[in-house]
Amino acid sequence: MTAPILYDNPGPKARRRILIGTIVGIALILALIGYILIKLAGNGQLEGQRWAVLFDPRSSVPQFLLDGLVATLQVAALGMVSATILGALLAMGRLSDHRWVRVPATTFIEFFRAVPLLVVIFAAFLLPPSFGLPISAYAALVVGLTLYNGAVIAEIVRAGILSIDRGQSEAAYGIGMRKWQVMTFILLPQAIRRMLPVLIAQLVVLLKDSSLGFIIGYFELLRSARSLVEFFRVDFGDQYSFQIYVAAAVIYISVNVVLSIFARWLDKRLARSKKSPEGETLPLTAEQFGAGGGGV
Amino acid sequence: MDFLIENIDLFADAMGQTLLISALAGLLALVLGTLLAAMRVSPIPPLRGLATFYVEVFRNTPLTVVFFFIIFGLPQIDTVVSPLPGAIVAVGLYTSAFVCEAIRSGINSISAGQAEAARAIGLTFSQSLREVVLPQAFRTVVPPLGNVWIAMVKNTSIAAGFFIAELSALLPRLANAAADELIATLFGVVIAYLAITLPSAYVVSRLERRAAILR
Numbered sequence: 001m002t003a004p005i006l007y008d009n010p011g012p013k014a015r016r017r018i019l020i021g022t023i024v025g026i027a028l029i030l031a032l033i034g035y036i037l038i039k040l041a042g043n044g045q046l047e048g049q050r051w052a053v054l055f056d057p058r059s060s061v062p063q064f065l066l067d068g069l070v071a072t073l074q075v076a077a078l079g080m081v082s083a084t085i086l087g088a089l090l091a092m093g094r095l096s097d098h099r100w101v102r103v104p105a106t107t108f109i110e111f112f113r114a115v116p117l118l119v120v121i122f123a124a125f126l127l128p129p130s131f132g133l134p135i136s137a138y139a140a141l142v143v144g145l146t147l148y149n150g151a152v153i154a155e156i157v158r159a160g161i162l163s164i165d166r167g168q169s170e171a172a173y174g175i176g177m178r179k180w181q182v183m184t185f186i187l188l189p190q191a192i193r194r195m196l197p198v199l200i201a202q203l204v205v206l207l208k209d210s211s212l213g214f215i216i217g218y219f220e221l222l223r224s225a226r227s228l229v230e231f232f233r234v235d236f237g238d239q240y241s242f243q244i245y246v247a248a249a250v251i252y253i254s255v256n257v258v259l260s261i262f263a264r265w266l267d268k269r270l271a272r273s274k275k276s277p278e279g280e281t282l283p284l285t286a287e288q289f290g291a292g293g294g295g296v
Numbered sequence: 297m298d299f300l301i302e303n304i305d306l307f308a309d310a311m312g313q314t315l316l317i318s319a320l321a322g323l324l325a326l327v328l329g330t331l332l333a334a335m336r337v338s339p340i341p342p343l344r345g346l347a348t349f350y351v352e353v354f355r356n357t358p359l360t361v362v363f364f365f366i367i368f369g370l371p372q373i374d375t376v377v378s379p380l381p382g383a384i385v386a387v388g389l390y391t392s393a394f395v396c397e398a399i400r401s402g403i404n405s406i407s408a409g410q411a412e413a414a415r416a417i418g419l420t421f422s423q424s425l426r427e428v429v430l431p432q433a434f435r436t437v438v439p440p441l442g443n444v445w446i447a448m449v450k451n452t453s454i455a456a457g458f459f460i461a462e463l464s465a466l467l468p469r470l471a472n473a474a475a476d477e478l479i480a481t482l483f484g485v486v487i488a489y490l491a492i493t494l495p496s497a498y499v500v501s502r503l504e505r506r507a508a509i510l511r
Contacts, residue, residue: 006337006339006411006415006421006424006425006429007339007415007420007421007424010339014339018339018340021339021340021343022340022341022342025340025341025342025343025346026342029342029346039373039374040373043372043373043374045372045373114489114490114493114494115450115486115489115490116450116451116453116464116489117450117453118453118454118456118457118464119453119463119464119467119482119485119486119489122464122467122468123467123482126467126468126471126478127478127479127482130471130475130476130478204356208356208357208358208359209358210358211358211359211360211361212360212454212457214360214364214457215360215454215456215457222360222361222364226364226368229368238372241368241372242369242372242373245364245365245368245369245372246369248361248364249357249361249364249365249369252357252358252361253353253356253357253361256356256357256358257352257356260355260356
């Protein structure tokens with residue numbers, strides 16, 4: 001709610017200026033859109049027949065793009081499940097009382113958080129074959145996504161567990177629970193509620209990152225679009241290229257926007273339903289996790 | 297180890313490319329992101345809408361798709377971009393959305409009294425933003441901007457898939473040329489990335505301490 005603080009309620013003069021600004025702004029945006037449309041039309045990119053190919057089953061374009069989308073979602077879904085499991089295990093490892101568990105878990109987390117995801121994926125793709133183990137692009141992508149995001153999720157889970165009031169675990173120990181019981185019955189259930197929005201935001205990032213499969217040659221959405229373009233180039237030149245690229249981008253963006261909206265909705269819902277008497281179960285924000293760049 | 301020393305030029309060149317893309321894209325992202333943040337809090341509705349739309353779209357687009365569009369898509373409408381500027385623009389445009397969000401959170405964290413006082417002494421919107429709010433906002437956003445910078449350095453690795461010979465691109469390249477030295481290559485690449493990100497993290501934490509506002 002900064003907007004009203006930064007400027008006065010506009011008086012007649014200011015309102016006129018804002019109106020002028022609005023008209024100029026709209027004119028500029030329209031001019032930009034118009035310029036793009038003219039540029040596209042000049043190239044004949046707007047002809048209906050060129051776009052129709054995207055929806056014509058006989059061209060096999062829709063099927064191909066759908067297959068690509070399914071492949072993307074498949075990798076992302078598998079990566080999401082395994083990264084979450086790995087993250088939870090690593091977080092508990094890092095919080096362990098035993099040095100021989102804590103130190104390796106911490107090293108693992110810090111290492112994979114510091115290395116670019118693409119390097120992890122390249123390593124997963126190139127290393128096993130050099131030891132005589134063949135690995136598919138699919139498996140390498142899932143392994144890379146799991147290791148990298150597992151480390152990131154571990155930090156999210158750890159912050160969630162640490163945010164639970166100490167009285168909770170003290171009370172649980174007080175009634176005679178064991179360490180694993182305190183973790184599974186008392187701490188984790190409460191921590192999950194708090195970290196859910198951040199966790200889902202990270203899973204959206206994972207879905208975005210599955211597009212890296214393009215680089216190692218996994219047939220996800222982008223790679224499918226690219227190979228379609230190359231396939232059509234033989235007979236039709238670049239007639240349909242732009243349209244196919246646009247379609248792939250639009251599909252990617254819409255899937256991500258839908259997931260982001262879901263995350264925001266969940267965030268609001270969790271913020272509204274305060275279960276504990278003090279209303280302490282407010283979900284944490286990304287800043288509290290020190291993960292401002294985590295979603296980049 | 298010998299392998300790394302023999303190929304030190306190759307690694308240095310690749311690291312130079314990574315640093316070049318990071319520096320220029322970072323500059324672009326900082327300027328564009330600040331502009332977008334100013335637009336998002338401005339009194340003019342279409343500017344607010346445009347900035348919000350930009351941020352929503354780029355935050356929900358994988359960087360690979362941005363690259364893909366700039367390198368393969370733009371030539372289809374007669375705008376050929378060569379790989380290096382293309383990479384800088386792709387990373388810069390993508391990161392600016394995150395910079396905008398970080399700065400906006402900083403603007404939101406400035407206490408309302410500051411902006412009210414600025415208005416009370418008769419500063420206009422752009423004056424109070426420039427002279428009062430943004431200087432303080434930049435100080436509070438040092439840690440999130442630092443995180444964005446480090447994530448961006450790591451993100452430049454995606455340029456490897458689009459004809460840039462930066463650090464990550466060494467892996468597939470040397471995996472073919474020197475297959476038995478793969479682990480040494482991997483080691484070198486990881487060290488090179490750490491040589492950028494770890495000092496960055498240190499500088500950010502130093503800056504954070506110096507820029508912190510005592511409230």
